[in-house]
Amino acid sequence: MKSVAGAEADSANAEIPGSGSGTFSVWGDVRLTADAFLRARVQGNVQAAKKLVLAPSAEVSGRVQGGDVCVQGKIEGGLEATGQVWIQAGATLRKQCVAQALRIEPGSDFRGELRVGVVRA
Amino acid sequence: MSVIISKIEVLCPECGCAQLESENFLSTVCRGCGCYFKSSRAAGARRRKVKRKAIQKRELSCADCGAVQEVALEAQSSTCLSCGRHLELGHREILGEHLGNISLEGELRIGPKGNYGGSRARAARIVLEGRSSGFLEAPEFLRVSGQTRIRSGASGGLLEIQPGSVLECGDRVDFVSGRIEGELRCPVANFDGPLSIGPTGSVVAGKIQFQELTVEPGGKIQGWAESRAQEGAPAD
Numbered sequence: 472m473k474s475v476a477g478a479e480a481d482s483a484n485a486e487i488p489g490s491g492s493g494t495f496s497v498w499g500d501v502r503l504t505a506d507a508f509l510r511a512r513v514q515g516n517v518q519a520a521k522k523l524v525l526a527p528s529a530e531v532s533g534r535v536q537g538g539d540v541c542v543q544g545k546i547e548g549g550l551e552a553t554g555q556v557w558i559q560a561g562a563t564l565r566k567q568c569v570a571q572a573l574r575i576e577p578g579s580d581f582r583g584e585l586r587v588g589v590v591r592a
Numbered sequence: 593m594s595v596i597i598s599k600i601e602v603l604c605p606e607c608g609c610a611q612l613e614s615e616n617f618l619s620t621v622c623r624g625c626g627c628y629f630k631s632s633r634a635a636g637a638r639r640r641k642v643k644r645k646a647i648q649k650r651e652l653s654c655a656d657c658g659a660v661q662e663v664a665l666e667a668q669s670s671t672c673l674s675c676g677r678h679l680e681l682g683h684r685e686i687l688g689e690h691l692g693n694i695s696l697e698g699e700l701r702i703g704p705k706g707n708y709g710g711s712r713a714r715a716a717r718i719v720l721e722g723r724s725s726g727f728l729e730a731p732e733f734l735r736v737s738g739q740t741r742i743r744s745g746a747s748g749g750l751l752e753i754q755p756g757s758v759l760e761c762g763d764r765v766d767f768v769s770g771r772i773e774g775e776l777r778c779p780v781a782n783f784d785g786p787l788s789i790g791p792t793g794s795v796v797a798g799k800i801q802f803q804e805l806t807v808e809p810g811g812k813i814q815g816w817a818e819s820r821a822q823e824g825a826p827a828d
Contacts, residue, residue: 555809568817575805575819577786585800585817587789587807 500533509544516548527561540570542579549583605629652697654679684715686722693726700730704738718748720759727763734767736774751776751783755792770802772811784820789813 495511503509503519510526517523519537529544539554542562549567550556556570560578567584575581599612602620609624619630648665659674663681670679683698686706693710694700700715702708706722718730721738728734730748736759745763750771753759757774764780772793779798781787787802789795791810800817807813 570807572809572811573805573807573813575802577804579819580821581817581819583817584815586814588794588810588812589814 503537522554525562534566602631652679652681656695745778753793755790781815 497511497513497515500515501509501513501517503517503521503523505520506522507519508524508526509517509529509531512530514532516533517531517535517537519535519540521537522539522541523535523537524541525531525535525544525546527543531544531546532548534548535546535550537552539556540550540552541557541559542550542564543559545563547565550564551567551569553571555572556568556574558564558568558573558575558579558581560576563580565583567586568581569586571588573585573587598615600615601610602613602617603610604622604624604627606627606629607622607625609622611620611623613620613631617631618633619628621628649662650665651660652663652670653660654672654675654677656677657672657675659672661670661673663670668682670681671677672679680696681698682696683700684694684696685701685703686708687703688705689707689709691709694708694713694715696715698715699717699719700713701719702722702724704721708722708724708726708728711726712729713724713726714729716730716732718728718734720728720734720736720740720742723741723743725743727744728742728746728748730746732748733750733752734746734748736751736753736757739758741760743762745761745765747766749768751765751767751769752771753774753776755773759774759776759778761776761778763778764782765776765778766782768783769785770776770781770783770787771790772788772795773790774792775794775796777796781795781797781800783802785802786804786806787795787800789805789807789811791808793808794812795815796813797815800813800815801820802817803820805813805817805819
């Protein structure tokens with residue numbers, strides 16, 4: 472198992488690597504300033520400035536923030552997106568989902584507070 | 593007055609013996625071999641089969657016992673073959689105050705000034721434009737148009753709230769699917785299948801359950817929510 476403490480990526484298309492040769496874990500928060508594809512386990516929060524895809528192998532124990540977010544993996548600490556959110560079959564999302572538009576596919580697992588298209592008071 | 597009956601020559605199909613018979617004969621016995629045979633007209637060789645118009649039928653389930661029977665498509669009423677209950681198959685419209693339970697297999701329309709004051713109304717299709725104190729059950733669909741209110745709950749197939757319309761429900765709503773273009777406010781909203789919220793739609797509920805959810809840009813949903821597992825999906 473490979474692990475690093477915290478991560479930051481700002482290339483044009485960032486990719487936090489995954490489990491090609493084992494599980495890649497990040498202990499701490501991850502900040503992504505470009506479109507990103509996340510395949511790692513993150514013990515912390517993930518903050519993406521633009522589009523974010525969480526692969527089926529991705530697991531985030533904390534909160535995920537982003538623009539448009541596509542969830543195929545697992546988020547334990549809630550998701551807050553400024554754009555659209557897709558929660559695909561096999562994905563798990565807990566605690567909260569805040570978005571401007573949302574699609575939850577059959578076969579996904581969501582449980583928590585849902586706030587879509589509602590501006591926080 | 594005597595009537596001349598014209599004769600025709602017929603051949604026995606067995607021995608080929610010829611004999612004269614009335615031109616309208618249907619059957620006879622051969623005078624040569626004693627064989628009984630029918631005329632070609634009686635045998636139906638030339639008779640064109642005219643199919644009776646098939647009566648179109650539909651399945652009907654009793655609101656009380658649930659027994660299923662077939663009734664003609666045009667039937668206005670029937671009796672349950674299982675429990676004997678009278679089944680009203682037509683449509684009904686409530687334009688004022690209505691008390692008492694309703695159970696019909698057709699369409700129930702509660703007009704803008706209508707108020708259903710009974711405890712339970714069941715109709716295959718319900719169009720709600722006014723108010724209801726009682727529970728509404730619509731196995732096919734409940735269509736909401738205008739500013740409406742149900743003091744108790746509702747259940748059925750499809751819940752459809754049209755743009756600009758509001759449904760305020762005092763108790764839980766249980767439907768198979770939902771298409772929300774207007775506003776839905778209720779304590780619990782449960783959809784066994786897909787729930788779709790259009791660009792003008794809004795759902796505010798204490799608890800929302802669904803199997804599949806789509807909220808288009810502009811649409812709103814707020815509440816504690818839970819996605820339901822697909823039927824037949826393996827349990828963890």
